[in-house]
Amino acid sequence: MANARALDKRRKSIKNIRKITRTMELIATARFKQAMDRASAATAYTNRVTGLVANLANTGMELSHPLLESRDNPRTSLQLVLTSNRGLCGGYNGNVLRLASDNQQQLADEFPTSLMEVSGKRGVTYFENRQTALAETFLQFEDKPKYEEVEQIANRYLDAYATGMIDRLDVCYTKFSSIARQEATVETLLPLGTLVDGPGDLEQGSEGQGEIEFLPSAESILQEVVPMSFKVKLFKCFLDAAVSEQVARMVAMKSATENADELIRELSMTYNRARQGQITGELLEVMGGVEALKN
């Protein structure tokens, strides 16, 4: 029979771990809500930009911009991988990194030079261990990525794309589709392809409000709207990654807490049995002594 005191010690340490995982779960839940609010604020912005593009498209103007068209003989590709700074979030980082490695392999086949930039300590250590050269690393993004910081990166990409330093930009991140569903995805952000996601978006612009005046001109607005929607898309990637990270941590910590509960229950049972066994043993000893004295 196991030692009752050793069992009790183990149970106590599991109880402490359970406290920690439970707290982390609660923190992740709170952070998830905040991150979610920020993401929906960004969605409001994106919707307005989409509406604007729809209005532009309604004028019958051809939507063409250097950022929308792919280049004839591309030379350099760049992949940005978004991972988290902290662990304990289940398969979150693993999924992204696996997909990123595959995609990087593909890019390396297609392009003479393929660069990679990584955000998040987990991703950085992963690629460092595999001796992959990283062009740039970012560690400043936590659960609340700031638009200003993302914008700096976006501007750098835009400049690099305009001057021909890069010909394609892929972002590998965890897309948040619902609280029960987050998926690691690769999105090509440069060239941007189309401005509107589906033909359905084009309808909403014409609400029978008559002629819209464009100042200074529709072309000039297009010049600005394209880089802007790129920046917002990149920002959305960062926000999605942040939200998904919190969800992943929430789920991982929830199951860790449940697991700890299970362990505690089993240990309690073994402990009680061991203690009862000990008591019975002692009683038998005492009774044996009494019997011996009687004789």
Next chain:
Amino acid sequence: MATSSHLEEGIDVTSGARVLECVVVTPEETAIQTPAQFIALPLFDGEIGIAPGRAPMIGRLGYGEMRIREGGNLYRYYVDGGFVEVVGNMVSILTQRAIPADQLDEAEIEAALSDAKKKPANSPETMAIRDRAVAQASGQRWVARRER
């Protein structure tokens, strides 16, 4: 809603009941949501004033000062490019940043401006990049200086 401010900006007092609904949206948040009697915005090629009853329009914003007059109050912000959309009495302003004028730091702006001026400009693309950075910094400086 009819206050003396209507007269100051030269709006017909008879339509004083009409106010603009002004919404300023940045990618991070809805920065401002307020009724307004008059809004002045920096367009790409000059300033525009929007009063109630304006015809629908979409304008490209430059880098400069946005003024919102609401009742007796005047709010001043620096807006960092973007768009303005006027539909009916709804004015939506989409911008990357809307910074209250009193929160601008002039020393920081000066540094950004001199940095921007030092950027290389040896091809049309790099020139466009530099011009943009210079325009942003000098727009900020202009708003910050008016605050004093």
